[in-house]
Amino acid sequence: MADDRYDIVVHGGTVLDGICDAPYAADIGIVDDRVVAIGDLGDAHASRRVSAVGMRVAPGFIDIHTHSDISITFHQPMVSMISQGVTTQVTGNCSLCLGLATSSETFAFEQSWLDAHGARICWTDLDGHLKYVREIGCGTNYVMLAGHGTIRKRVMGMADRYADRHEIEAMKRELVVALEQGAWGISTGLEYTPSGCANLEELVALSSVVRRYGGFYATHLRNEGDALLEAVAEALAVGEQARVAVQLSHHKAEGRRNWGKVHETIKMVDAARQRGVDVEMDQYPYTAFMTNLATQILPPWAVRGSNDEVLARLQDPTTRQGIAAEVRDRYPDLEDDSTESPWELIEIGVARGLRSLQGRTVASLAREQRRSAVDVALDLVVHESNFLSAINHGIGAEDVRYVMQHPLTMIGSDAVGTGPEGKTGDDPVHPRCYGTFPRVLGRYVREAGVITEAEAIKKMTVLPATRLGLTDRGKLAPGAYADIVVYDPNRVEDTATYEEPHRVATGIQTVLTNGRITWDAGAWTGALPGRVLRRGL
Numbered sequence: 001m002a003d004d005r006y007d008i009v010v011h012g013g014t015v016l017d018g019i020c021d022a023p024y025a026a027d028i029g030i031v032d033d034r035v036v037a038i039g040d041l042g043d044a045h046a047s048r049r050v051s052a053v054g055m056r057v058a059p060g061f062i063d064i065h066t067h068s069d070i071s072i073t074f075h076q077p078m079v080s081m082i083s084q085g086v087t088t089q090v091t092g093n094c095s096l097c098l099g100l101a102t103s104s105e106t107f108a109f110e111q112s113w114l115d116a117h118g119a120r121i122c123w124t125d126l127d128g129h130l131k132y133v134r135e136i137g138c139g140t141n142y143v144m145l146a147g148h149g150t151i152r153k154r155v156m157g158m159a160d161r162y163a164d165r166h167e168i169e170a171m172k173r174e175l176v177v178a179l180e181q182g183a184w185g186i187s188t189g190l191e192y193t194p195s196g197c198a199n200l201e202e203l204v205a206l207s208s209v210v211r212r213y214g215g216f217y218a219t220h221l222r223n224e225g226d227a228l229l230e231a232v233a234e235a236l237a238v239g240e241q242a243r244v245a246v247q248l249s250h251h252k253a254e255g256r257r258n259w260g261k262v263h264e265t266i267k268m269v270d271a272a273r274q275r276g277v278d279v280e281m282d283q284y285p286y287t288a289f290m291t292n293l294a295t296q297i298l299p300p301w302a303v304r305g306s307n308d309e310v311l312a313r314l315q316d317p318t319t320r321q322g323i324a325a326e327v328r329d330r331y332p333d334l335e336d337d338s339t340e341s342p343w344e345l346i347e348i349g350v351a352r353g354l355r356s357l358q359g360r361t362v363a364s365l366a367r368e369q370r371r372s373a374v375d376v377a378l379d380l381v382v383h384e385s386n387f388l389s390a391i392n393h394g395i396g397a398e399d400v401r402y403v404m405q406h407p408l409t410m411i412g413s414d415a416v417g418t419g420p421e422g423k424t425g426d427d428p429v430h431p432r433c434y435g436t437f438p439r440v441l442g443r444y445v446r447e448a449g450v451i452t453e454a455e456a457i458k459k460m461t462v463l464p465a466t467r468l469g470l471t472d473r474g475k476l477a478p479g480a481y482a483d484i485v486v487y488d489p490n491r492v493e494d495t496a497t498y499e500e501p502h503r504v505a506t507g508i509q510t511v512l513t514n515g516r517i518t519w520d521a522g523a524w525t526g527a528l529p530g531r532v533l534r535r536g537l
């Protein structure tokens with residue numbers, strides 16, 4: 001077809017299109033933002049030819065679980081995302097949604113994340129946020145979930161109690177507006193305040209609204225450790241009662257004594273699917289998680305309410321004693337000769353005040369100071385005014401493999417999009433920000449053979465596209481958007497570590513979003529072709 005003209009031809013590669021299980025040799029012809037031809041385009045005219053000889057050509061990765069709404073105001077290229085092949089990301093997860101925050105005092109916590117980068121919340125609703133993102137641009141396509149916690153704060157502030165009938169109605173109205181403005185569903189973060197103040201009735205009421213709009217319910221479970229099974233049962237109950245599609249976020253079992261429980265949770269998922277509940281899940285391929293230290297270790301009642309209330313409890317001697325006793329139950333103090341203490345697994349992540357402690361384990365600090373590990377941890381929370389995250393190496397390696405092998409597990413980074421240049425490069429982030437997708441393809445596919453390459457690509461493309469209801473992304477076919485990643489299946493791997501997280505992966509050669517190249521030869525091209533995708537529009 002020598003007469004055909006293409007803007008770009010990706011030639012000489014083997015294609016894994018997200019649909020077929022076997023890779024096949026083909027060129028991809030692109031006009032404007034769409035794939036228009038797949039086949040032998042050797043003679044065709046092209047304004048630009050991208051060589052994929054020796055490479056794999058796949059649909060751009062859809063990251064079903066990110067927090068990049070936190071960083072979009074100060075980092076539009078999303079270098080950590082495009083450098084691993086991501087072309088679409090779903091933001092607003094774990095109940096937190098910057099798009100529904102406002103500049104009012106109620107959202108001082110959300111604003112505090114932006115302050116460090118000189119950014120401001122300058123919108124009052126989802127529509128305003130999405131218009132703003134469209135104006136400033138983004139390296140990837142941008143999808144947003146309505147955060148349950150953020151909606152709750154709009155209606156009830158940080159009220160630490162069940163919502164009454166009127167408040168539930170008010171939240172439903174807020175949710176309807178967000179869904180009409182293009183939100184793709186709702187996210188909960190039931191381990192956090194205020195999302196965790198909701199009971200089943202509230203979750204079902206809101207999820208029923210989401211179902212009417214064809215959206216889904218993404219849930220960071222109420223508990224991912226000792227009470228994991230009960231928490232999964234609750235998520236499935238929401239799915240069953242609201243007849244809404246359920247996405248179990250970053251699925252895992254935290255804490256050595258809970259390892260293996262994912263065998264039970266997956267049985268529950270399979271059984272629920274038999275009953276007609278549309279439940280799927282996502283995971284990141286790491287054996288450590290990273291969240292606020294207080295949320296990890298304190299009993300739920302102690303982290304309820306505002307930040308000031310949490311700190312006040314830790315500063316009141318009697319209350320603190322009670323908290324410490326409960327923490328000790330789950331995280332016993334160090335024994336002299338034990339290396340099995342959970343405190344050995346907890347490492348300081350982001351500490352704005354005591355930066356020198358970043359990377360140290362609580363156990364090592366306790367030994368050095370000859371103090372109780374529980375006291376050291378609680379003091380750190382107070383010292384850092386609760387702006388303290390920790391890396392907890394508390395996920396079983398076997399569990400990660402087991403969850404990955406389930407056919408309905410997608411890959412989601414749970415990351416905030418970031419970049420190594422400038423101020424963002426100083427943020428001590430989790431290595432999954434840069435490494436999630438290459439790590440699956442390198443370590444889990446090529447090296448360990450946990451899943452096949454075709455299975456991995458489905459988990460990164462077709463599965464999340466189907467969950468979202470995107471019919472023209474997540475696959476390579478004529479008519480689909482030209483979201484494409486070209487990678488070297490023999491070299492692709494993550495290089496980011498907990499010590500040096502801002503390292504881009506190797507083996508990702510070229511990435512295109514909406515027909516424009518965002519990542520090439522190890523660098524951002526300067527393009528911001530990502531689009532704001534609104535559900536139903």
Ligand SMILES: [Zn+2]
Binds near residue numbers: 094
């Ligand atoms: Zn989460």
